[in-house]
Amino acid sequence: xxxxFDKIWDSHIVDRIEDGPQQIYIDxxxxxxxxxxxxFEGLRARGIKCFRPERIFCMPDHNTPTHDQDKPVQDPVSxxxxxxxxxxxxxxxxxxxxxxDPRNGIIHVVGPEQGLSLPGMTIVCGDSHTSTHGAVGxxxxxxxxxxxxxxxxxxxxxxxxxxxxxxxxxGKLGKGVTAKDLALYIMKQISTSGATGYFVExxxxxxxxxxxxxxxxxxxxxxxxxxxxxxxxxxxxxxAYLKGRPYSPKGDDxxxxxxxxxxxxxxxxxxFDKEIVFDAADIKPMITYGTNPGMGVEVSGRVPALESIPxxxxxxxxxxxxxxxxxxxxxxxxxxxxxxFLGACTNGRIEDFRAFASIAxxxxxxxxVVAWLxxxxxxxxxxxxxxxxxxxxxxxxxxxxxxGCSACLAMxxxxxxxxxxxxxxxxxxxxxxxxxxxxTLLASPLTAAAAAxxxxxxxxxxxx
Amino acid sequence: xxxxxxxxxxxxxxxxxENVDTDQIIPARFLxxxxxxxxxxxxxxxxxxxxxxxDKPKPDFVLNRPEFSAFPAEGVHQILVAGKNFGNGxxxxxxxxxxxxxxxxxxxxxxxxxxxxxxxLNNFVLPVVVPEDFLQELFDTIxxxxxxxxxxxxxxxxxxxxxxxxxxxxxxxxxxxxxxMNALDDIDYLLENQDKIIAYENKR
Numbered sequence: 001x002x003x004x005f006d007k008i009w010d011s012h013i014v015d016r017i018e019d020g021p022q023q024i025y026i027d028x029x030x031x032x033x034x035x036x037x038x039x040f041e042g043l044r045a046r047g048i049k050c051f052r053p054e055r056i057f058c059m060p061d062h063n064t065p066t067h068d069q070d071k072p073v074q075d076p077v078s079x080x081x082x083x084x085x086x087x088x089x090x091x092x093x094x095x096x097x098x099x100x101d102p103r104n105g106i107i108h109v110v111g112p113e114q115g116l117s118l119p120g121m122t123i124v125c126g127d128s129h130t131s132t133h134g135a136v137g138x139x140x141x142x143x144x145x146x147x148x149x150x151x152x153x154x155x156x157x158x159x160x161x162x163x164x165x166x167x168x169x170x171g172k173l174g175k176g177v178t179a180k181d182l183a184l185y186i187m188k189q190i191s192t193s194g195a196t197g198y199f200v201e202x203x204x205x206x207x208x209x210x211x212x213x214x215x216x217x218x219x220x221x222x223x224x225x226x227x228x229x230x231x232x233x234x235x236x237x238x239x240a241y242l243k244g245r246p247y248s249p250k251g252d253d254x255x256x257x258x259x260x261x262x263x264x265x266x267x268x269x270x271x272f273d274k275e276i277v278f279d280a281a282d283i284k285p286m287i288t289y290g291t292n293p294g295m296g297v298e299v300s301g302r303v304p305a306l307e308s309i310p311x312x313x314x315x316x317x318x319x320x321x322x323x324x325x326x327x328x329x330x331x332x333x334x335x336x337x338x339x340x341f342l343g344a345c346t347n348g349r350i351e352d353f354r355a356f357a358s359i360a361x362x363x364x365x366x367x368x369v370v371a372w373l374x375x376x377x378x379x380x381x382x383x384x385x386x387x388x389x390x391x392x393x394x395x396x397x398x399x400x401x402x403x404g405c406s407a408c409l410a411m412x413x414x415x416x417x418x419x420x421x422x423x424x425x426x427x428x429x430x431x432x433x434x435x436x437x438x439x440t441l442l443a444s445p446l447t448a449a450a451a452a453x454x455x456x457x458x459x460x461x462x463x464x
Numbered sequence: 465x466x467x468x469x470x471x472x473x474x475x476x477x478x479x480x481x482e483n484v485d486t487d488q489i490i491p492a493r494f495l496x497x498x499x500x501x502x503x504x505x506x507x508x509x510x511x512x513x514x515x516x517x518x519d520k521p522k523p524d525f526v527l528n529r530p531e532f533s534a535f536p537a538e539g540v541h542q543i544l545v546a547g548k549n550f551g552n553g554x555x556x557x558x559x560x561x562x563x564x565x566x567x568x569x570x571x572x573x574x575x576x577x578x579x580x581x582x583x584x585l586n587n588f589v590l591p592v593v594v595p596e597d598f599l600q601e602l603f604d605t606i607x608x609x610x611x612x613x614x615x616x617x618x619x620x621x622x623x624x625x626x627x628x629x630x631x632x633x634x635x636x637x638x639x640x641x642x643x644x645m646n647a648l649d650d651i652d653y654l655l656e657n658q659d660k661i662i663a664y665e666n667k668r
Contacts, residue, residue: 014664015657020639023657025664035556037498046651051661063496077496084498128555128579142579144557146586146649154654156661160637162578192483193549196578226552228578292483292552312600316482316547409492409554418517430487430553432512 003270004233005164005199008139012122021158027121029151030107031058033085035126039149040088050092052155058089059097061106062411066374066401069099105377105403108132108345113379115245119234119261129345131222134231135215137264141229162228163273168204171280176461179214180444183221184286184296192294196226206280212241213351220346224293233265288429288442290320299459303330323431324439332457339422340371340452344408347425348376350383352445357389359449359463365397366455374406410435423451466647467588472569473615474542477532478606485553490562505558506565531610536567543570551580560587570616574599592623592634
């Protein structure tokens, strides 16, 4: 009667502290340049090394420019942070996928793609979107820098066990409705704190029928529901995706691994602390109008009326609309768009580029739109070229940039100017997230493509 | 910074906004530092709410209002009172460093995001979860009197609005309480526990 979460978590308990947290063993620690320097600094101050360096994988992604990566990084502060990771990796003897390494990319795209993130593992990284790796059937969650240092020092972390929630989505997603829309829909229903304190297992026929890319998108957005992480039990889709990846087990080890992975499912009589069921037929293409990812509506819908917001939340609601320069009751369709961003750990995978290209094909980028198309990794870039999607996109007036986190959080030069609107496939529409004063509308790659070719918010179903 | 906790009695700074995400607590462009300089992060706390694009203070933001603008000191403005779902979004610990660097010792809210809550605790800033009506009453109290004081008693795990006398208990597990009261962190604990880690690895 155990949940899959219980099974994986419990098998990683090293020790229990009475009336305190549990000590959990960590199989993989991923590090990027932003949240690791102070952890390395901490190790040096304590005079210790990494306890299990072979379990730690590092790569820069947040500061990396999306052009001319073979040349020195222009911004001296970004460059210093990148050089610091480079130096730390050498000092502590860790595996490193540096800039221009064909394995480099956004850490949450690279982990599954290299077969580093595997079913049944515990995976952490100083990054809230570590929840992404749950898509392979692992327990993966974001941590702070003190906790990164903790894992470097001991390969363990002290955590109180979260409660478990199951979100089931039954039925078939409609035409033009993607995993991104599904996630935005769930957030709208349960809010950005609806799953705080929980780990989420996604289940139901609509989730089962998602591709790995779709599952990665859904699990990526678990944190935006407040959950530490979310996962999908591994199945044939998972095994087919992982087979032959560079770090996946090979030969006999593969067969043994698959046999074990098949046991990774919640028991039929498992009891969850909370269970929610949604009907896939209720879900339409979604877009956000406000400054948190829970502030979403159907693309064909309107900004909610003030009266529909609970009284205590109205001040924050108005502050949000003020920032966006939107008004209650505004229709979303037809809203002018200045920028379009395709990419991020949420939607920077091959399927996202295929979706975008399916709408761009035979059409042309709108004059008023600046579009940034940023693959999640060099491997994604290679596949884009193999499939000829680059030609389709170029013919439609789009240019493909080099991989990295890019305009998702604008730590590099890809910043949306103040007051401008960006339809973005990333994960956060917080104030200033894509640049000081930038206004973000979160949506799927299809909706982003529809905006890019029409120059305004458009229902992608009209273009399919 | 490791600091011992016992009883804190202080005036408060009210931030009556819900869903304050860590991008607001400290925007991403200030995450490029490679050392843990709390003074630097403290200066950038709520940067885009506190200052405009020309670095001029925005007069309406609470930290710039004359009655709340004094930096925290013993008994003064050591407690931040914030709307529900504080610290959601990015896992950046820089947000906790900024709160600590500015001088806050305690954040009171009706709800915290998980990662940020841990980050606060790991930096000796105490997140105190109170019922929604306690929070609303506290906002009213501070609105009526900016000198109103709150007492946060870590040993007995009680928080008191000293104006109204209303008292609530708050959650803190015994282990973390011991760490906070003795200025110890989790790494100190784990380093002493290495035998158990090796035993676990051998058993797998």
